[in-house]
Amino acid sequence: MEIRLEDVEKVMELAGVDYYTAKEALTKAEGNLDKALEALAPTGTSVGDEIKDMIDKLKAKVKEGNVDRVQIRKDDEIILKVPVNVGIIGGIIGAAAAPWALIAGTIAAFGFGCKLEIVKKDGSTDEIV
Numbered sequence: 001m002e003i004r005l006e007d008v009e010k011v012m013e014l015a016g017v018d019y020y021t022a023k024e025a026l027t028k029a030e031g032n033l034d035k036a037l038e039a040l041a042p043t044g045t046s047v048g049d050e051i052k053d054m055i056d057k058l059k060a061k062v063k064e065g066n067v068d069r070v071q072i073r074k075d076d077e078i079i080l081k082v083p084v085n086v087g088i089i090g091g092i093i094g095a096a097a098a099p100w101a102l103i104a105g106t107i108a109a110f111g112f113g114c115k116l117e118i119v120k121k122d123g124s125t126d127e128i129v
Contacts, residue, residue, distance in 0.1 A: 015040040073115045
C-alpha cells in the first residue's frame with residue numbers, strides 16, 4: 001500500500017493535523033482518505049464540550065472588560081470579527097445568546113484549526129485556549 005503525499009497533505013489540510021498524524025491515519029485506513037478523516041474527526045460530545053469551555057472562557061474575559069472585539073482566526077485569515085458592543089446591544093433587546101451562538105457555530109464549522117482571540121482596546125490580542 002502506497003500513501004501518496006497529495007493524500008497526506010489533503011488530510012493535513014482538512015483535519016488540521018501535522019504530517020505524522022495525517023500519514024498515520026492514512027496508513028491505518030489503508031490509504032482511504034474518507035476513513036482517515038473520519039478517524040481524526042473529534043467526537044460530537046467532546047467538540048460540544050470544548051466549544052462550550054472556550055465560550056465560557058471568552059465570556060469571562062469580556063466580563064473583565066477592556067475588550068473591543070472577538071475574532072476567530074484560521075491560519076493567517078480572520079474568519080469572523082464580532083464587536084463586543086454587539087453582545088451588549090443584543091442583551092438589551094433580548095438576544096444576548098446570538099453572538100455567542102455565532103462564535104460557537106463558526107468554530108464548529110471550521111474545526112479546531114481555529115484560534116479564538118480577543119482584541120483589547122489598545123489593539124493587543126489574547127488567544128483563548
